[in-house]
Amino acid sequence: xxxxxxxxxxxxxxxxxxxxxxxxxxxxxxxxxxxxxxxxxxxxxxxxxxxxxxxxxxxxxxxxxxxxxxxxxxxxxxxxxxxxxxxxxxxxxxxxxxxxxxxxxxxxxxxxxxxxxxxxxxxxxxxxxxxxxxxxxxxxxxxxxxxxxxxxxxxxxxxxxxxxxxxxxxxxxxxxxxxxxxxxxxxxxxxxxxxxxxxxxxxxxxxxxxxxxxxxxxxxxxxxxxxxxxxxxxxxxxxxxxxxxxxxxxxxxxxxxxxxxxxxxxxxxxxxxxxxxxxxxxxxxxxxxxxxxxxxxxxxxxxxxxxxxxxxxxxxxxxxxxxxxxxxxxxxxxxxxxxxxxxxxxxxxxxxxxxxxxxxxxxxxxxxxxxxxxxxxxxxxxxxxxxxxxxxxxxxxxxxxxxxxxxxxxxxxxxxxxxxxxxxxxxxxxxxxxxxxxxxxxxxxxxxxxxxxxxxxxxxxxxxxxxxxxxxxxxxxxxxxxxxxxxxxxxxxxxxxxxxxxxxxxxxxxxxxxxxxxxxxxxxxxxxxxxxxxxxxxxxxxxxxxxxxxxxxxxxxxxxxxxxxxxxxxxxxxxxxxxxxxxxxxxxxxxxxxxx
Numbered sequence: 201x202x203x204x205x206x207x208x209x210x211x212x213x214x215x216x217x218x219x220x221x222x223x224x225x226x227x228x229x230x231x232x233x234x235x236x237x238x239x240x241x242x243x244x245x246x247x248x249x250x251x252x253x254x255x256x257x258x259x260x261x262x263x264x265x266x267x268x269x270x271x272x273x274x275x276x277x278x279x280x281x282x283x284x285x286x287x288x289x290x291x292x293x294x295x296x297x298x299x300x301x302x303x304x305x306x307x308x309x310x311x312x313x314x315x316x317x318x319x320x321x322x323x324x325x326x327x328x329x330x331x332x333x334x335x336x337x338x339x340x341x342x343x344x345x346x347x348x349x350x351x352x353x354x355x356x357x358x359x360x361x362x363x364x365x366x367x368x369x370x371x372x373x374x375x376x377x378x379x380x381x382x383x384x385x386x387x388x389x390x391x392x393x394x395x396x397x398x399x400x401x402x403x404x405x406x407x408x409x410x411x412x413x414x415x416x417x418x419x420x421x422x423x424x425x426x427x428x429x430x431x432x433x434x435x436x437x438x439x440x441x442x443x444x445x446x447x448x449x450x451x452x453x454x455x456x457x458x459x460x461x462x463x464x465x466x467x468x469x470x471x472x473x474x475x476x477x478x479x480x481x482x483x484x485x486x487x488x489x490x491x492x493x494x495x496x497x498x499x500x501x502x503x504x505x506x507x508x509x510x511x512x513x514x515x516x517x518x519x520x521x522x523x524x525x526x527x528x529x530x531x532x533x534x535x536x537x538x539x540x541x542x543x544x545x546x547x548x549x550x551x552x553x554x555x556x557x558x559x560x561x562x563x564x565x566x567x568x569x570x571x572x573x574x575x576x577x578x579x580x581x582x583x584x585x586x587x588x589x590x591x592x593x594x595x596x597x598x599x600x601x602x603x604x605x606x607x608x609x610x611x612x613x614x615x616x617x618x619x620x621x622x623x624x625x626x627x628x629x630x631x632x633x634x635x636x637x638x639x640x641x642x643x644x645x646x647x648x649x650x651x652x653x654x655x656x657x658x659x660x661x662x663x664x665x666x667x668x669x670x671x672x673x674x675x676x677x678x679x680x681x682x683x684x685x686x687x688x689x690x691x692x693x694x695x696x697x698x699x700x701x702x703x704x705x706x707x708x709x710x711x712x713x714x715x716x717x718x719x720x721x722x723x724x725x726x727x728x729x730x731x732x733x734x735x736x737x738x739x740x741x742x743x744x745x746x747x748x749x750x751x752x753x754x755x756x757x758x759x760x761x762x763x764x765x766x767x768x769x770x771x772x773x774x775x776x777x778x779x780x781x782x783x784x785x786x787x788x789x790x791x792x793x794x795x796x
Contacts, residue, residue, distance in 0.1 A: 205779075205780050205783075206778075206779050206780055208305070209740070209779055210739070210740070210779075211305075211308055213554050213555060213739065213740075214553065214554055214555055215550060215551075215553050215554070215555050215557075215558040215587075215588075215589055216308040216309070216310070216551075217308070217555065217587045217588070218302075218304070218307050218308070219301075219307070219587075219588070220307065220308050220309070220310055220589070221300055221301050221306060221307045221308070221309055221310065221312070222301045222307075223310075223588055223589060223590075224310040224311055224312075224589070225292050225297075225300075225301065225312050226292075226311070226312060226313055227292065228248075228251075228290055228291050228292075228313065229247055229248030230247075230248070231244050231247035231248035231249050232248040232249060232250075232251040232254065233254070234248075234249050235249060235250060235251050235254035235255045236254050236255075236256075236261060237258070237261060237356075237430075238426050239255060239422075239425070239426050239429065239461065239464055239465050239468070240252075240254065240255035240465060241422060241464075241465055241468040241469060242415070242422075242423070242426055244411075244412050244415070245407075245408035245411050245412065246388065246408050247412075251313070251316055252316045252317045252319075252320060253286065253287075253290075253315075253316030253317060253318070253319030253320045253323060254316065254323075255461075255465070256323055256324065256327050257327075257429075257457060257458045257461040257462075258429045258430055258432070258433040258457070258461070259432075259433050259436055259454055259457045259458070260327040260330070260331065260454070260457075260458060261327075262349065262353070262433060262437070263327070263330050263331055263334045263454075264326060264327055264330040266330075266334060266339055266345070266349065267329075267330035267331075267333040267334055267337075267339065268280065268330070270337075270339050270342075270345065271333050271337040271339060273333065275329050275333075276326065276329055276330060276333065279322055279325045279326035279329055280326055282322035282325070282326075283319055283322040283323050283326055286315040286316060286318050286319035286322075287315075287316070287319060289312055289315035290312055290313055290315045290316045290319070292312050297312075300312055300315075310551075331451075331454060334450075335447045335450060335451065340440055340447070340450055341444065343441045343444075346437045346438070346440045346441035347437075347438070347441045349437045350434050350435075350437040350438040350441060353430055353433050353434035353437060354434050356430055357427060357430045357431055357434060360426075360427050360430065361427070363416060364416050364417065364418060364423070364427075367412065367413050367416035367417070368413065368416070368417060368418075370413075371409055371410065371412065371413025372413070374409050375406050375409050375410060378402070381402050381405045381406060381409075382398075382402065384405050384409075385398070385401045385402060385405050388401075388405075389401075400516060403516070404516065407519075422464075422468050425464050429457075429460070429461065429464070432457060432460075433457070436453055436454075436457065439453075471522075472522045473522070474522050474523050474526045475523075478523060478526050478527060478530065479526065479530055479537075481530065482541070483530055483531045483532075483533060483541075483641070484531060484638050484639050484640070484641050484648070485501075485531065485533065485623055485638060485648060485650065486533075486538075486541045486543060487638075488636070488638050488650065489501070489541075489543055489621065490541070493620075496542045496543055496544060497544075497659060497715050497716075498620075498658070498659065499544075499618060499619075499620035499621065499656070500544045500545065500546045500617065500618045500619050500620065500621075501533075501538065501543060501544070501545050501546065501619065501620070501621040501622070501623065502545060502546040502547050502567065502614060502617075502619045502621075502622055502623075503532070503533070503545070503547060503567065503568070503622075503623055503624065504567050504568075504607055504622055504623070504624035504625075504626070504628070505567065505568060505570055505603075505624060505625060505626055506532050506533075506534065506568060506623075506624075506625065507534070507568050508568055508569060508570040509570070509624070509625030509626065509646070510528065510529075510532065510534075510625070510646075512570065513625060513646055514528070514645055514646060524643070524644075527641070527643035527644055528643070528644040528645070528646070531641050531643070531644050531648065532623075532625075532644075532648070533545060535549060536548050536549045536552070546561070546614075546617050546618075546619050547561050547567060547568070550562065550589060554737060554739070554759075555587060556758055556759055557737070557759060558589065559586045559591075559677055560613065560677070560680075560758060560759065562589065562590065562591075563586055563591045563594055563595070564610070564613070564677065564681055565607070565610045565613060565614070566595065567607060567610075569595075570600060570603055571597055571598065571603070572592075572595040572596065572597060572598065572603075573595065573596060573598050573602065573603060573606040574594060574595060574606075574681075575594060575595055575596040576678075576681070578594065578596070581594050581674065581678075582674055582675060582678065583674075584674055585673065585674065586673075586674055586677065600626075604626060604628065607628075608628065608630045611630065611632055611633075611653065611655065612655070612683060612684055612685060612686055613680070613681070613686075614653060614656075615653055615655040615656045615657050615686060615687075616657055616683075616686035616735075616757050617735070617759070618656060618657060618658065618659050618735050619653060619656060620652065620653050620656040621636075621650060621651065621652060621653065622650075622651045622653060623648055623649065623650045623651070624648075624649045624651075625646055625647070625648070625649070626649065627649050628649065628651055632653065632654050632655050633651040633652065633653060633654070634651060634652040634654055635649070635650070635651055636650040636651065636652055637650075638650050655685075655687070657686055657687060657735070658735075659715075659734070659735045659736070660710065660712065660715075660720070660722065660732070660733065660734055660735070661732075661733055662707075662708045662710070662726075662730050662731065662732055662733070662765075663690035663692070663730070663731040663732075663733055663756070663762065664687065664688050664689075664690070665688050665689050665690065666690045666691075666692050666697075666699070666731045666762075667689055667690065667691050667692070667699075668691075668692050668693075668694045668695075668697040668698075668699065669691050669692070669693055669694075670694075670695050676693070676758065677758065679691060680757060680758045686757060690731065690733055690756055690757060690762070691756065691757055691758070692731065692754050692755070692756050692762050693754055693755040693756075694754050697754075706727045708724065708725065708726040708727075708730045708765075709724065709725045709726075710722050710723065710724045710725070710732070710772075711723045713771075717776075718775065718776035719773075719774070719775050719776070720734060720736075720772075720773065720774040720775075721771070721772070721773050722771070722772040722773075723769070723770070723771055723772075724765050724769070724770050724771075724772055725768070725769045726765055726766075726767050726768065727767055728767050729764060729765070729766060729767065730764070730765045731756075731762050731763070731764055731765070732762060732763055732765050732772060733756050733757070733760060733761070733762045734760060734761045734762070734763075734774055735759075735760045735761075736760060736761060736774070737759060737760065737761075738753065738755045738756070738759065738760055738761045740779055741776050741777055741778065741779045741782070742761060742774055742775070742776050742777075743774070743775050743776075743777055744761070744763045744772070744773065744774050744775075745772070745773045745775075746763070746765065746766070746770050746771075746772055747770050747771055748771075751763045751764070751772075752764075761774070
């Protein structure tokens with residue numbers, strides 16, 4: 201309950217809106233189905249394969265088919281039904297697609313392919329029940345069935361050999377066929393817009409065909425092992441038909457075959473593992489920040505075109521070995537790994553964002569999509585709700601130079617968000633940004649450009665000129681976007697607040713007593729009513745007090761918090777209280793009054 205209740209309570213404030221599942225629904229590539237009959241390390245670029253919840257091993261798969269056809273039972277069909285349910289969700293077919301797309305909480309979850317992870321358990325149970333049926337119902341003792349099964353397996357082995365020979369013949373010829381490659385690229389982009397030059401996609405298509413040719417090759421030991429698994433399955437069924445072993449021997453052979461399958465898959469994937477020491481090394485960027493910023497609550501960092509930059513500058517040219525890729529991702533702090541070093545990255549990961557954070561970061565600023573910027577000139581943009589992860593209808597295509605220019609226009613927003621350092625794979629030129637040289641790690645093939653934002657606002661400050669807004673939704677977002685200098689202007693959401701007269705008298709003062717996760721304690725001294733801004737997310741759970749008396753928290757600058765501080769000397773405290781505990785406390789107080 202402690203975990204589920206807050207998740208349900210907060211979900212409407214996050215980017216996981218009611219159409220979240222629809223937005224991210226993927227069609228299962230047909231090639232994923234090959235994992236029923238081949239080890240799950242067999243994957244084809246842009247086609248699929250290696251999907252969770254499909255691989256059970258060659259012999260168990262064949263036994264499942266035999267048991268369902270020759271000795272169907274309620275037990276078998278029960279496990280089959282349990283398997284088909286997540287498969288239906290994965291394939292996104294009615295009625296499962298309707299449940300996944302429209303029924304909470306499924307509609308608030310991203311990625312229908314995740315269902316196949318849960319399918320592994322009923323598939324394993326189906327295999328176990330089928331093996332039990334295979335032995336107890338005497339299927340293993342039916343010589344003709346076993347011989348026919350062995351012949352069927354032999355035919356499939358011949359097909360695999362033929363596919364291997366065909367790929368070796370066709371792959372080099374297709375790579376040199378520009379007309380075929382062009383049609384392949386056009387087919388892949390049907391209904392979608394390409395953002396890179398055509399030559400890039402032709403290069404990627406050639407690389408994909410080359411990879412498929414290399415994988416479907418007798419020179420590839422792992423592909424040969426996949427074929428040998430089917431050869432072994434044919435030998436298994438022929439051995440049963442010819443020698444009629446005991447049930448114990450059959451079980452031992454099946455267990456041995458499954459062990460070989462697991463060992464082969466693990467052995468293949470093992471070379472993709474990386475030593476833990478790689479991720480424990482401190483990135484060069486972190487070393488600089490630790491040396492120059494001892495207090496992690498005085499600043500935030502943000503990346504510019506990190507993901508797209510990695511793709512465009514490195515990954516499109518040649519695949520990187522796992523260790524080299526891990527080195528680069530560590531240095532670039534991808535996937536929010538900055539938290540390992542207690543460094544707060546403003547952009548972070550999409551699943552951790554509130555809806556407002558996503559609107560500001562992923563739509564208005566749009567710092568990690570090289571080909572798009574927010575289209576302020578779109579006459580229809582004010583009518584958009586901007587409640588999707590990628591609000592493409594509010595964006596327009598631009599060149600890389602236009603993208604950099606637009607990002608620099610967003611510096612006031614970054615300053616407001618306490619972003620003191622910006623790191624990028626592309627050089628930026630702006631008088632408000634001071635370049636900082638950090639050593640380029642020898643382990644990565646790109647330069648990291650680091651800049652200090654000289655206009656950054658602190659986490660806690662008194663608003664110099666508060667403006668009160670009654671706008672909602674996109675109108676309010678656009679109002680925030682039009683502020684050129686948040687050092688002088690703070691936009692506070694308030695319907696009945698009155699702007700103070702011009703002239704502040706003595707400037708207000710404050711001293712931070714304590715600032716840690718979930719707590720801020722400040723002493724203030726003012727000669728008039730002032731607004732104190734606290735740049736932590738304005739989420740339910742925060743409670744503010746002035747000298748121990750609860751104070752109303754207003755949303756400031758679209759994301760953060762502000763309270764009104766009366767004249768004089770006061771102790772201000774912001775404290776985050778578990779929302780579950782708050783509701784529990786309120787319920788107990790209500791019950792106490794009710795039964796008093």
